[in-house]
Amino acid sequence: MRAYFEEILPHLGYDLVAAAANGKQMVDCCDRFDPDLVIADIKMPDMDGIEAVTKVCRRRPLPVILISAYHDAETVARAESDFVLAYLVKPIKQADLQTTIPIAMRRFSELRALNDEAANLRQALRDRKIIERAKGIVMKLDGVGEQDAFRTMQKIASSRNKRLIEVAEAIIATTQVVPDRGT
Structure with a gap:
């Protein structure tokens, strides 16, 4: 999946600032590179994607797109955190990302504005x-x-x-x- 994102995201006009092999590395990369968006696979070694994005977003809220080959009720329920703005089921196509990324970023911006207003x-x-x-x-x-x-x-x-x-x-x-x- 990492190689796919490294290839496809620049074609969509996005800079890939880091790619992580596991959940712990993802948390470290987010701390170091301060991304505008996180795309995380749920199944990762060391720490799963849900746990990793929860750690990242508790420090600094970010829009999150989770991807997974699993779409059972339990996995989806675990993914329903405040930070997850989209859930894509593999295989991921370019069109999926092309539509999901801008919507997730816009929704996050709207949520942040509402939270600030509140x-x-x-x-x-x-x-x-x-x-x-x-x-x-x-x-x-x-x-x-x-x-x-x-x-x-x-x-x-x-x-x-x-x-x-x-x-x-x-x-x-x-x-x-x-x-x-x-x-």
Whole structure:
């Protein structure tokens, strides 16, 4: 299979940065060469392809195409990890790779964007909770309403060239140091 990929991938416009004879070597090659995509056979000596790509992708997520002569339910179930974007059954034809590689890379890019967006939304929610808590403290300490407390925090952030979340964290930290203030 290695010789086949060494021959066919350049014809498809892809650079083959490394070819591994076994799973351990594949992990080492991925660490050393930082590929954009991994194509791995499931049956490999030392460590099977599924275990190897799992190790690689835990360190750095990559799009993965698994290939195998086996397509039984157990093998396919093992291959259904977060990183596997395609599963090709041998024999692999040039057309299989020609269509599968760009789709796998595009899907990986889309998944990465969704994961980034989800992480940003989780962070925004955490920030919002902190800001709301700080706003409550300002309302209590200054005896003002919600809008006035928020405007006060915005003015402090603007005058000190800080983000609103930094001001909110400072307000909370101050009330934790001086317990009789705000909480």
